[in-house]
Amino acid sequence: MQQRFAHATSRWINRADSVARKAIADAREKYMLDSILGKGINAAPGVAVATHLAKGTHPDPRVKDVVNPCVSFDALSQHAEVGSHNLAGQASREDVTGNGAVNSAGYELYLLLECVFDGKKLSDWISDKDEDAYLAFGGEDQAYSCLELLSNKSRTVATNEKLKQLYWFVGDEQSASDATVDAQYHLLAPLYATSLAHAVYGVLQEDRFGEANKAARQARRDGKLHDGPLRDYPQLAVQKMGGTKPQNISQLNSERGGNNYLLASLPPQWKSRDIRQPWGVQSVFDRMLIRREGVRATLADFLAFLKTDPPANVETRNRVDAYVSDLIDALVTLGGELQRAWPAHWTQDPRCELVREEQLWLDARRAEVDEDFGAEWQRMDWPAQIGKRFGNWLNTQLEKQFAVGDAEQREWANELLVDESEDGWAQNLHKQRTALNAPHYIPTRLGDQGAVA
Amino acid sequence: MNAPLHSLNGKGVLVLPHLRIQNANAISSPLTHGFPAMTAFLGLMWALERKLAAAEVPLWLEKVGVVCHWWEEQVHDGYVKTFRLTRNPVGKDGSTAAIVEEGRIHLDITLVFQVDGGEPEAEGNVLFASAERRRDVAWQVRELLGIMRVAGGSVLPPKPQPGQFITPQLEALDGSAEDRAKQLRRLRRRWLPGFTLVGRDELLQRRLKQLQAHDEGATALDAWLDLSRFNLHSAQDQNGKVSWQNDRPADAGWLVPMPVGYAALSDLYAGGQVANARDEATAFRFVESVYSLGEWIGPHRINRLDDLLWWGEHDAQTGLYRCRSGYTAAETEHVGDAPEARPSADSAHTAVTS
Numbered sequence: 001m002q003q004r005f006a007h008a009t010s011r012w013i014n015r016a017d018s019v020a021r022k023a024i025a026d027a028r029e030k031y032m033l034d035s036i037l038g039k040g041i042n043a044a045p046g047v048a049v050a051t052h053l054a055k056g057t058h059p060d061p062r063v064k065d066v067v068n069p070c071v072s073f074d075a076l077s078q079h080a081e082v083g084s085h086n087l088a089g090q091a092s093r094e095d096v097t098g099n100g101a102v103n104s105a106g107y108e109l110y111l112l113l114e115c116v117f118d119g120k121k122l123s124d125w126i127s128d129k130d131e132d133a134y135l136a137f138g139g140e141d142q143a144y145s146c147l148e149l150l151s152n153k154s155r156t157v158a159t160n161e162k163l164k165q166l167y168w169f170v171g172d173e174q175s176a177s178d179a180t181v182d183a184q185y186h187l188l189a190p191l192y193a194t195s196l197a198h199a200v201y202g203v204l205q206e207d208r209f210g211e212a213n214k215a216a217r218q219a220r221r222d223g224k225l226h227d228g229p230l231r232d233y234p235q236l237a238v239q240k241m242g243g244t245k246p247q248n249i250s251q252l253n254s255e256r257g258g259n260n261y262l263l264a265s266l267p268p269q270w271k272s273r274d275i276r277q278p279w280g281v282q283s284v285f286d287r288m289l290i291r292r293e294g295v296r297a298t299l300a301d302f303l304a305f306l307k308t309d310p311p312a313n314v315e316t317r318n319r320v321d322a323y324v325s326d327l328i329d330a331l332v333t334l335g336g337e338l339q340r341a342w343p344a345h346w347t348q349d350p351r352c353e354l355v356r357e358e359q360l361w362l363d364a365r366r367a368e369v370d371e372d373f374g375a376e377w378q379r380m381d382w383p384a385q386i387g388k389r390f391g392n393w394l395n396t397q398l399e400k401q402f403a404v405g406d407a408e409q410r411e412w413a414n415e416l417l418v419d420e421s422e423d424g425w426a427q428n429l430h431k432q433r434t435a436l437n438a439p440h441y442i443p444t445r446l447g448d449q450g451a452v453a
Numbered sequence: 454m455n456a457p458l459h460s461l462n463g464k465g466v467l468v469l470p471h472l473r474i475q476n477a478n479a480i481s482s483p484l485t486h487g488f489p490a491m492t493a494f495l496g497l498m499w500a501l502e503r504k505l506a507a508a509e510v511p512l513w514l515e516k517v518g519v520v521c522h523w524w525e526e527q528v529h530d531g532y533v534k535t536f537r538l539t540r541n542p543v544g545k546d547g548s549t550a551a552i553v554e555e556g557r558i559h560l561d562i563t564l565v566f567q568v569d570g571g572e573p574e575a576e577g578n579v580l581f582a583s584a585e586r587r588r589d590v591a592w593q594v595r596e597l598l599g600i601m602r603v604a605g606g607s608v609l610p611p612k613p614q615p616g617q618f619i620t621p622q623l624e625a626l627d628g629s630a631e632d633r634a635k636q637l638r639r640l641r642r643r644w645l646p647g648f649t650l651v652g653r654d655e656l657l658q659r660r661l662k663q664l665q666a667h668d669e670g671a672t673a674l675d676a677w678l679d680l681s682r683f684n685l686h687s688a689q690d691q692n693g694k695v696s697w698q699n700d701r702p703a704d705a706g707w708l709v710p711m712p713v714g715y716a717a718l719s720d721l722y723a724g725g726q727v728a729n730a731r732d733e734a735t736a737f738r739f740v741e742s743v744y745s746l747g748e749w750i751g752p753h754r755i756n757r758l759d760d761l762l763w764w765g766e767h768d769a770q771t772g773l774y775r776c777r778s779g780y781t782a783a784e785t786e787h788v789g790d791a792p793e794a795r796p797s798a799d800s801a802h803t804a805v806t807s
Binding site: 052056057058059066067069071076077079080081082083084085086087156157158159160161165166167168169170171179180182183185186187188189190191192193196197199200203204207216219220223224225226229230231232233234235236237238239240241260261262263264265266267268269318325326328329332333335336337339340364365367 | 480481483484485486487488492495496499502503506513514521522523524526528533534535536553554556614615616617631638641642645646648650654657658672673674677678681682683684685686687688689695697700707709710711713714715716717718719721722726727728729730731732734735736737738739740741742743744745747749751753765767769771772773774775
């Protein structure tokens, strides 16, 4: 109680104006025992002590109408994954939810009942009919009124249609598992783990605004050595819960200011600014492909392997295939990124000195607006030309230890970047051109590659 | 319990490339945001299987993998991101509806399913049918999926892009290990550029042990948070220049915290015992999200199809509902996949992997 009072008054402590005096007076009144008991007892019927909130998903369901579990962290199964079970052994982690106006009063009473005296919580002393406990809580009747706070408020086992409910396929141990059989599902209702969220919030709030991290951040800015670590959460997001009235969700949500931190699970993504445009170069092979992650290393390994003069057998063949395959992967990735990252028609820029076939490969969309370019694109000579350039580049890199044949070049051309099935972009462009009555010629190679491939 | 199916006899792979999803759910759990939860893709797989059965398509879906080619989360950038909200309709009586913040993300993803076509010899096994028939079936599945929700988002009609294979593929997994390796090499090249999510549970356990060496009371939650952030330490070289290095595991690249399923909070109630449940017949349980770690890797890094696949498991004993990854970390260590660092609000943030 003293702690809560000290916390509540800490921001006013060095001020003497009337606002501060009133705030301290209010806090003093709030943290008087009689006040906690009185207000707490009034609040008790309308609020629930809980570890998991229905209101964390949607604010509508009332505590009397849905289950807000108050689980014992110690009794939960200890999974290897992260969850509320990680709070086992930690006291007073529960939240109070229900009527927003009195959640706070309920919470103060909850903290009081959680206080441990002689190894036992005060609430347990009352339950065990201890006379001294009755006395402390203002008599037997009032003590039991206090316990009302801890009772289960939901009148039935119920959820709400506004809360998330999902089907999980559990299969069947006796017969065959079959996802079309309704009986092989469980309906799961995930609830908001407010106690766990509060533990996470505490860490993140300290890491964002705490003195230790502030000092570390300053040291880094100043280029100075620093003892402690600097903690940073990439792409952190915050979700607001309860809008302007976080107290309507729960007391702990109110203490978090309605801020719920969310850690990012996003995959990496290139932005156009991450990739330098190849102005003034004739080819992306020497300037960009070679710099891709792992390309130099693969080339070095490949060359070293060839220099051992390996026997002409299946093993050698597979190994060579794997090296070449890795390099083609790098090439395809590079091409895909360039196509995606830069605005269409970028090769029209006068600074672009790429050879024509690389332009055709890397800026295909220009074919939609530039008629000559489009006609060349559709002539479909460029994939073979790119294949050839790749072969030449590889020959040079491998110090001519490895002769690239026509067959390989043709095969690589097929890997290069174009869906020639009837659903692909090439055919679509072809159709557009037909509609426009523009001259066109496009060979279809469906037959050679297999329709699905 | 859905035991993972290890026999590949009569199995196949179904690829639905470059699905453009609009407004998928970006709040994947109470503690994570960004890419939708893998559990959403499991749910999609089960729902799709029911649609296939109704349409008499003889395919059974066993595992699912996701390759993400592009994303655009609907957020306001800042030191912390906040969600761009949509204005929601008012209630029936004209009152304003409660604001429930929802996160949204647009995605371009490829879905990969491990499928079962039934008895390998049976005539009806579509995996061994002609290329035309397989393509037709694959398109049929693509069309069925087109009217479903994917992680709460809608699927836009296929739109061909230069250099992208948008044609769905259905093929049997090749027999010998060598043939399968070749097949995978061919398949995965079409998933470039992109990243696929794989499970890295072992890194969480390893970090937990490291933390417990200093602090007995450290929990998986501490280890998880420790790996969800950059802990940058300063060091000085002989010239007096200070640099900041992080302590991310050397054998991991783009590591992310992620929800991996649900843990029971209550007993399992029989159907009809819980008021306002979505149906009266299905057994019901209150649960919470549980978390672990995943890593986004380039599809060209995977050596077995199973590496990128996920499936559902249920442990009746402990009440755990879990999506499992088939990934086994490669023995050769590679540090960091393509991009140099996870982007950070802190622009000077480059001391990641190099």
